[in-house]
Amino acid sequence: MKSAVIVFPGSNCDKDIAYxxxxxxxxxxxxxxxxxxxxxxxxxxxxxxxxSYGDYLRCGAIARFSPAMKSVLEHAKRGxxxxxxCNGFQILTExxxxxxxxxxxxxxxxxxKNIQLVKGSQNNPLTSKLQPKQxxxxxxxxxxxxxxxxxxTVKQLKEENRILYRYYKxxxxxxxxxxxxxxxxxxxxxxxxxxxxxxxxxxxxxDGKLFFDNFFEF
Amino acid sequence: MFIGKINVTLKESVLDPQGQAVMKALHDMGEGxxxxxxxxxxxxVKLLANSQSDAEEQINRFCKNLLVNQVIETYSYHVExxxx
Numbered sequence: 001m002k003s004a005v006i007v008f009p010g011s012n013c014d015k016d017i018a019y020x021x022x023x024x025x026x027x028x029x030x031x032x033x034x035x036x037x038x039x040x041x042x043x044x045x046x047x048x049x050x051x052s053y054g055d056y057l058r059c060g061a062i063a064r065f066s067p068a069m070k071s072v073l074e075h076a077k078r079g080x081x082x083x084x085x086c087n088g089f090q091i092l093t094e095x096x097x098x099x100x101x102x103x104x105x106x107x108x109x110x111x112x113k114n115i116q117l118v119k120g121s122q123n124n125p126l127t128s129k130l131q132p133k134q135x136x137x138x139x140x141x142x143x144x145x146x147x148x149x150x151x152x153t154v155k156q157l158k159e160e161n162r163i164l165y166r167y168y169k170x171x172x173x174x175x176x177x178x179x180x181x182x183x184x185x186x187x188x189x190x191x192x193x194x195x196x197x198x199x200x201x202x203x204x205x206x207d208g209k210l211f212f213d214n215f216f217e218f
Numbered sequence: 219m220f221i222g223k224i225n226v227t228l229k230e231s232v233l234d235p236q237g238q239a240v241m242k243a244l245h246d247m248g249e250g251x252x253x254x255x256x257x258x259x260x261x262x263v264k265l266l267a268n269s270q271s272d273a274e275e276q277i278n279r280f281c282k283n284l285l286v287n288q289v290i291e292t293y294s295y296h297v298e299x300x301x302x
């Protein structure tokens with residue numbers, strides 16, 4: 001597979017995800033600076049975590065207007081896959097590629113710790129190999145991860161099997177319905193706040209592999 | 219030249235964690251009269267426009283396309299002509 005990782009000013013998880021895609025999944029990975037366009041067709045485009053444009057105005061609001069995002073939108077129109085992690089998820093909602101938005105955690109703090117996740121919708125194909133109550137331990141690191149969408153949108157997400165993961169036992173940030181990640185209706189665009197790319201090695205915990213194994217099963 | 223003075227606030231239906239924290243601090247100071255606090259953003263935009271209505275139209279567009287996330291926020295604005 002060929003993947004592109006978009007690098008915004010303030011991205012800080014771009015190298016981590018590139019390392020994971022290359023080392024564990026043998027992707028060819030190109031790093032694409034935000035001022036340029038995708039120069040070829042990719043199977044997967046990743047919007048990495050970080051603080052693009054200093055999180056000014058709102059998280060992800062300004063990154064959406066960067067030149068690279070134009071070609072990311074074209075990639076989406078062609079039916080290409082997109083994965084947004086943390087700040088990448090925020091950019092996906094700001095761009096309108098995923099519904100809802102992410103705003104301040106209810107406790108107003110940046111939370112950096114391991115949390116537990118379970119699969120969201122039982123029939124989402126990005127979690128098809130997970131058992132219903134199988135728990136993944138994955139770190140989060142965000143101040144604005146409180147997912148909000150109006151009740152009609154949440155109902156639609158549920159009906160269309162688009163809830164990717166839910167926080168288990170403890171909801172760290174106040175997200176509606178404990179939502180940690182969602183997908184588009186065709187499941188090709190996925191966004192989540194937790195960082196599976198930070199849970200790939202013995203010293204960090206390896207549940208990130210469960211995330212990616214399931215993600216690439218689709 | 220015109221100036222748009224824009225207030226962005228969270229929709230009534232959205233819980234405002236900052237407002238809640240500030241309300242609690244006011245209560246802790248003994249200000250028992252406080253019943254609610256909502257925190258928003260104030261943005262000033264100076265712009266060129268042919269008329270008041272042109273300026274308002276532009277400000278409205280800036281709000282919808284960038285300044286405001288209409289999933290959770292709402293806005294109001296006031297446009298004034300600047301003497302230069």
